[in-house]
Amino acid sequence: MFTGIVETLGKVVALSREGTNTHFDIHTPINSSLKIDQSVSHNGVCLTVVDVSPEKYRVTAIDETLQKTSLGQWKEGDLVNLERCMPADGRFDGHIVQGHVDxxxxxxxxxxxxxxxxxxxxxxxxxxxxxxxxxxxxxxxxxxxxxxxxxxxxxxxxxxxxxxxxxxxxxxxxxxxxxxxxxxxxxxxxxxxxxxx
Known part of the structure; x- marks a missing residue:
């Protein structure tokens, strides 16, 4: 669950296709604190971190996500609003956000x-x-x-x-x-x- 309070911006540094999926490589100031399997909101879309390196991390969007969100229009250099999941003991500053774009x-x-x-x-x-x-x-x-x-x-x-x-x-x-x-x-x-x- 998220709160809608954007934590930082990330920059799309690479895109690659694999079948109907698209992998997005993103560089961000919070990169070093991310881990594989972590859920992160990307412009309001909850995506799972699948790879992390010192310079970037990777998330994958399936075709359903690409069709129903604006992610299919992303290109290298685009800035993305990022928010990690709300910790159970954290403040609830925004409102209940699921990361599921309507x-x-x-x-x-x-x-x-x-x-x-x-x-x-x-x-x-x-x-x-x-x-x-x-x-x-x-x-x-x-x-x-x-x-x-x-x-x-x-x-x-x-x-x-x-x-x-x-x-x-x-x-x-x-x-x-x-x-x-x-x-x-x-x-x-x-x-x-x-x-x-």
Whole structure:
């Protein structure tokens, strides 16, 4: 389980294909503390560390993950938001984040406003995912509060610290982002709507 509080940035230094899988080699300041079989959130996607060296570590994404997240668009040099799993005795600073991306959204607009930035994000509402005003949303693994919540759209405000210390400073209009909707909201929606077809 994660909290959505990004720990550091990693840089994609190499990609390689093996069948339908893609291996990503990533360099990060926390590289020396990682170990094989450890789960790490990469832009909100929980991936398992499969190899570690002093300069980089490797994770593998299966085709299902590549199809349902933005990982299939990664290239060498991209910066990735990283978070290790929350320790059982740690502080819970964000919200419950599973590292299981629900769908990909699109950055519709970015506006600078008095030292912070407003990001408008859209998503396909046909999947049944929803946001609520002042509710939690995870974008590329970052725990945020959404507002201007409406079907298929919402806005988040990014403070300077988050802007500089995550990959939000690299995002542009039209970019795809990984979205994980609030788990509590997903359970409530399932209880109300039940299982369909």
């Amino acid at each position: 769908q990909v959204g699109t950055v519709e607009s970015i506006k600078e406003k008095d030292g912070s930035w407003l990001f408008d994000v859209s998503f396909d509402p046909g999947t049944g995912n929803i946001t609520v005003e002042k509710g939690s949303i995870t974008i590329n693994g970052t725990s945020l509060t959404c507002f201007n919540s409406r079907p298929g759209k919402f806005t988040v405000a990014i403070i300077p610290y988050t802007y500089e210390n995550t990959n939000f400073h690299q995002l542009q209009v039209g970019d795809k982002v990984n979205l994980e909707f609030d788990i509590v909201g997903k359970y409530i929606q399932r209880i109300i709507k039940g299982y369909q077809g």
